[in-house]
Amino acid sequence: MDFNNYIGLESDDRLNAFMATLSVTNRTPEYYVNWEKVERETRKFELELNTLNYLIGKEDIYSEALELFTNQPELLKAIPSLIASRDTSLDILNIDENDDMSFEQLNFLVIDENCIADYVDFINQAGLLDFLQNKAKRSLVDYVYGVEAGIDSNARKNRSGTTMEGILERTVSKIAQEKGLEWKPQATASFIKSQWDIEVPVDKSKRRFDAAVYSRALNKVWLIETNYYGGGGSKLKAVAGEFTELSQFVKTSKDNVEFVWVTDGQGWKFSRLPLAEAFGHIDNVFNLTMLKEGFLSDLFEKEI
Incomplete structure (x- = not known):
């Protein structure tokens, strides 16, 4: 399935496609010992x-x-x-x-x-x-x-998130260079306002987005959050709710801002219901397979 087919599906069908392509792991060799x-x-x-x-x-x-x-x-x-x-x-x-x-x-x-x-x-x-x-x-x-x-x-559980941030940053950096976009890792709303004059409503005053991508031609910002869950638990429900709420905050911006969530892991198989609710509100939810297939690049290309 390509990006255009995926993004055009109803939320339940997008969820099914997402769940069918979850990765087994995001553990690179560096994961085990620092x-x-x-x-x-x-x-x-x-x-x-x-x-x-x-x-x-x-x-x-x-x-x-x-x-x-x-x-x-x-x-x-x-x-x-x-x-x-x-x-x-x-x-x-x-x-x-x-x-x-x-x-x-x-x-x-x-x-x-x-x-x-x-x-x-x-x-x-x-x-x-x-x-x-x-x-x-x-x-x-x-x-x-x-x-x-x-x-x-004991720090391995934190490295899963760090690994995803690294993958996202490498992917975004490559796409930004190819398409002439600007981007910033760990971007705050204040940075985005001062650097690109884009207003980003946030749910937390100290919120840092894992990546922010800016198109000067469109005067548009994409805000990207990423995480990975190899196992289930109550945290996944909380995370799905948090990002659903965050995406709604972002949509209230008077400027051209779009939210993107890159997440993966077999843990989502145990938290399908809260994820389904998130899919009902967030259009751009991608996993690692989708990043590999160029979905993020296609998202930026859609309006450029």
Whole structure:
């Protein structure tokens, strides 16, 4: 199906065509680990970690650790990375043998040198001293490298959106160059007004559109939002409602403004009803297959 056939369909038929061409994934090889970030986070404490190698295999490791941190308290700044925490200030619940609970806070960014024993007690109770004494066999820099790769995997859900933004930006950039259009990633309403003198009504004062494309010949702006959902959930209903509302805001502009939504993912199979409602209000809803087939280029070409 080409763009003209698709855009001329009734909303239910457009939805069916959209659902039939959803992609299996948008995960490029770069999705899995951001090695640049892993390297950066590991190198932050490379000196401290190399010094802490001293504790590996020590017999009386509690006393050794207490002495080491007393003499070099700044080494404690590396501890959160060893226990896979991005937080530098940790709130801790302690439960004693009588099940009495108490709370404390340990700041690993600004070390309290009067509480070194408290830090060491925490490190011990967290199992880190046992690891250093009995299980660590190699450099702690190498160990933290692996920890950071694991922590980075938690950011994968955010990378799906980043991947879609990258795909959109590359696609728009190419089309804009071919057709003599202007464009801006992460465009705000204020930028569009000041740069192109186009009024864009928005639902949020800080709204940033993933891309805005401007035709000087038509004095027209296309506003593009993109996302990807590999799994279902209540968020998809909220997103469909948000973009439906946003498209209605955009239509109230006194200027020539058109809204475009590029979305994809198998998650939409579990949220067909809210997506169907969005299709009833938003004319330009495309997926990755449609981008590949040149639908976005055809949309801009339609009036140029």
